[in-house]
Amino acid sequence: MGIARVGYHGLLFAQFAYFLYAFGSTHITDALIIAQTLPFLLSSLFNRGFTHILIPLFTEFREQKGEEKAWKFASALLFFSLLALIGLMLLIVILAPFLIRLLAPGFSPEDQALGTRLLRYLSVFVILNGIIGIPRCLYFAYHSFTVPAVTSLFLSTSVIVAIFLFKDLLGIYAVVLGTLVGGAMQLFVLFGFLNVGKRKFRWFFHLQAEGIGEFTRLLGPRLVLMVITRFNVVVDRGFASGLGPAFVSALSYADRICTAPLEFLNATFGVVIMPVLSGDVALGNMEEFKERLGQYVRLASFFIVPVTIFFLLSGGPIIQLLFQGGAYGIQGVSLTTAALIFYSLGLVPVSISTTLRGGFFALKDTVTPLKVGIWGFFCNFLLNY
Numbered sequence: 001m002g003i004a005r006v007g008y009h010g011l012l013f014a015q016f017a018y019f020l021y022a023f024g025s026t027h028i029t030d031a032l033i034i035a036q037t038l039p040f041l042l043s044s045l046f047n048r049g050f051t052h053i054l055i056p057l058f059t060e061f062r063e064q065k066g067e068e069k070a071w072k073f074a075s076a077l078l079f080f081s082l083l084a085l086i087g088l089m090l091l092i093v094i095l096a097p098f099l100i101r102l103l104a105p106g107f108s109p110e111d112q113a114l115g116t117r118l119l120r121y122l123s124v125f126v127i128l129n130g131i132i133g134i135p136r137c138l139y140f141a142y143h144s145f146t147v148p149a150v151t152s153l154f155l156s157t158s159v160i161v162a163i164f165l166f167k168d169l170l171g172i173y174a175v176v177l178g179t180l181v182g183g184a185m186q187l188f189v190l191f192g193f194l195n196v197g198k199r200k201f202r203w204f205f206h207l208q209a210e211g212i213g214e215f216t217r218l219l220g221p222r223l224v225l226m227v228i229t230r231f232n233v234v235v236d237r238g239f240a241s242g243l244g245p246a247f248v249s250a251l252s253y254a255d256r257i258c259t260a261p262l263e264f265l266n267a268t269f270g271v272v273i274m275p276v277l278s279g280d281v282a283l284g285n286m287e288e289f290k291e292r293l294g295q296y297v298r299l300a301s302f303f304i305v306p307v308t309i310f311f312l313l314s315g316g317p318i319i320q321l322l323f324q325g326g327a328y329g330i331q332g333v334s335l336t337t338a339a340l341i342f343y344s345l346g347l348v349p350v351s352i353s354t355t356l357r358g359g360f361f362a363l364k365d366t367v368t369p370l371k372v373g374i375w376g377f378f379c380n381f382l383l384n385y
Contacts, residue, residue: 008149009264011156016256022163023172024327025253025335027245029030031111034237035118035250039125041230042088046130049226053218057364062141062213063282073211078134080212081189085127092123103234106242113348114335121176128183135190140275143288147193149307151186158182223368225357225373232380237281239384240325250335256344257319257336261307277362293359297352304351311344 054077061070092099100107107115136148162178171176233255240247260305269283273296280289316337324333357369 007039008156009260010153012260012263013147013155015159016155016253018160018163018177020253020323020332021326022167023175024329025246025249026185026327027108027111028114028172028239030104030136030245030248031107031115032118032175033101033248034107034241035115035122037103037234037237038099038119040129041227041234042126042157043085043129044225044230045223046085047133048134049219049222050133050137051140053215053361053366055275056142056281056364057218058137058213059140059278062280063326064178069210069224073215074134074138076212076291077215077375081134082097082131085130085170088130089123089177091124092126093097095121096108105238105246106240114118117173118176119172122179124180125183128180132187132190133195139190139195143275147190151189153181154185154189154332155179164166174318182341184285207295218364218366221370225366225370228373228377232377235381235384246332246335250332251339253332253336254339254343257315257341258311258347261304261347262354265303265351273358277359281362281364289359289362293355293358296355296358300351300355301348308344310349311340315340315344 021030043168054074061073094114096119100112100119102117104112125336133153139145139148158181159175159178162174162181166174166177236251236255237248240251273292277289277292280286280292316333318328319337319340320333324330353372360366360369376379
């Protein structure tokens with residue numbers, strides 16, 4: 001898993017750098033980033049949102065009710081999720097022009113038209129990337145991390161190849177092509193290996209399948225929290241769309257660079273600790289739960305504090321050294337650096353709060369993180385305004 005995770009982040013870096021080199025920071029990249037916002041947000045709600053709810057619930061089913069009932073619950077959940085994702089995709093296709101105007105009120109009519117076309121194509125990604133959250137959680141519940149880690153390489157690889165092969169022919173649409181192909185590859189492989197070993201997946205559908213009600217009850221506050229947390233990015237981009245061309249791109253690039261350490265932290269031990277904490281809670285080992293959670297908070301701080309200092313002192317020169325070139329010039333570097341400085345100030349509190357949220361979710365407490373998230377959203381909106 002470790003090698004795959006290093007490869008994953010290496011490919012993310014390569015994809016980001018190649019995208020900047022190929023397309024730079026323009027009104028066209030602004031349109032793509034706005035079009036990506038909603039499909040990526042919605043698929044993330046299913047993909048990542050399920051992790052903190054499904055893993056402890058599936059683990060509890062296995063421990064207390066047996067393998068068969070646990071897998072019936074997972075299968076029924078997959079069916080209902082697929083129906084929901086198809087419905088969301090159709091809504092995006094129909095409402096695309098309105099959604100683009102809502103997400104980027106400062107766009108010109110031409111950029112809004114481009115964003116609408118891109119959004120309709122990317123709506124398919126809601127299904128491709130959203131549904132993989134369930135098989136990923138099932139792998140993690142069995143402490144099997146290799147297949148999810150390897151499939152995580154597919155998306156970035158596909159985007160890089162698509163840009164290289166089709167940039168001159170398709171322009172910015174090459175990114176869309178790579179995104180959809182990579183998402184389909186992930187989906188195919190994750191489900192293809194799901195029945196290996198003890199994992200016995202079978203399709204099961206029942207309107208009152210055991211566990212669905214409890215999952216929905218726990219997921220509701222979690223989804224609201226994720227919407228609020230990620231809607232901060234939507235608000236930021238909406239305000240940036242009125243500042244002129246390239247501002248949305250600069251803000252997105254800075255956010256991408258700043259959150260990379262957090263993504264690495266979550267990918268290397270975030271998905272691993274969740275089954276462990278959930279197991280402690282399920283077995284009633286609360287003292288071990290508290291001790292582990294404290295260790296994870298200290299580890300997160302130990303990793304993120306030096307990264308924050310590094311970004312504050314050397315962010316600009318690093319961006320210029322690593323990314324400037326091709327279509328990405330000095331103006332784009334300057335805008336991105338300014339945004340990165342302010343984003344960096346929030347790295348430490350975000351890393352600690354993310355770790356603590358995992359503890360609350362293992363305890364099946366989704367209300368407390370929700371209250372904190374609502375407060376943070378209003379603060380972000382007022383400061384933007």
